[in-house]
Amino acid sequence: SQTIHQWPATLVQPVGSPLSLECTVEGTSNPNLYWYRQAAGRGLQLLFYSVGIGQISSEVPQNLSASRPQDRQFILSSKKLLLSDSGFYLCAWSPSGTGEYYEQYFGPGTRLTVT
Amino acid sequence: EDKVVQSPLSLVVHEGDTVTLNCSYEVTNFRSLLWYKQEKKAPTFLFMLTSSGIEKKSGRLSSILDKKELFSILNITATQTGDSAVYLCAVKWYSGGSNYKLTFGKGTLLTVNP
Numbered sequence: 001s002q003t004i005h006q007w008p009a010t011l012v013q014p015v016g017s018p019l020s021l022e023c024t025v026e027g028t029s030n031p032n033l034y035w036y037r038q039a040a041g042r043g044l045q046l047l048f049y050s051v052g053i054g055q056i057s058s059e060v061p062q063n064l065s066a067s068r069p070q071d072r073q074f075i076l077s078s079k080k081l082l083l084s085d086s087g088f089y090l091c092a093w094s095p096s097g098t099g100e101y102y103e104q105y106f107g108p109g110t111r112l113t114v115t
Numbered sequence: 116e117d118k119v120v121q122s123p124l125s126l127v128v129h130e131g132d133t134v135t136l137n138c139s140y141e142v143t144n145f146r147s148l149l150w151y152k153q154e155k156k157a158p159t160f161l162f163m164l165t166s167s168g169i170e171k172k173s174g175r176l177s178s179i180l181d182k183k184e185l186f187s188i189l190n191i192t193a194t195q196t197g198d199s200a201v202y203l204c205a206v207k208w209y210s211g212g213s214n215y216k217l218t219f220g221k222g223t224l225l226t227v228n229p
Contacts, residue, residue: 041221043119043203043219043220043221044158044203044205044217044219045219046216049214051213051214094215096213097213100147100207100209100215103160103163104217105160106151106157106158107157108156108157109156
């Protein structure tokens with residue numbers, strides 16, 4: 001069966017510090033991968049998605065970047081965090097090529113607080 | 116701009132009550148509507164609806180889609196304290212190539228008191 005991992009689970013970082021959040025998926029190959037942010041009182045906002053290694057699409061202009069160095073690894077980064085980057089970051093995956101018929105499966109999330 | 120609107124934003128009920136959560140949408144290239152339950156962490160999948168008028172049911176939860184009026188409802192009967200959660204509605208839409216994306220509503224916070 002497939003599982004999705006995220007770490008760290010929680011993170012407190014000062015403004016201006018760098019960020020690296022990691023997401024890995026097990027039990028499947030060539031998944032579609034997604035990064036979402038959930039701010040307080042708001043729905044999930046899609047930040048990035050990837051359909052393959054090195055293929056990243058950005059949904060909103062922002063202070064963050066994403067990379068996919070391996071098939072089942074998705075990394076969210078920032079060089080300098082802003083207060084507005086605080087939130088709950090969720091990674092998700094869906095099977096490739098059949099996205100219309102499958103839901104997205106979410107990881108446990110990382111709660112980031114920028115101080 | 117694509118929109119997914121959920122109502123109410125929050126709801127407090129007593130155990131045993133029946134609740135109805137609403138989701139309306141305006142999305143181009145609609146493919147399906149999904150409901151998720153989010154407790155503390157990851158949203159967990161409840162239903163995917165693609166056809167109008169066909170109810171999906173899982174235990175005390177049921178959902179139906181109206182593609183003409185562009186809305187869906189999620190019903191929970193005989194609520195229990197374990198139903199307390201944020202319920203998220205998401206619309207899947209075709210974004211080109213072989214890609215499909217989800218646009219989420221803000222969620223409904225359901226609190227079930229004993």
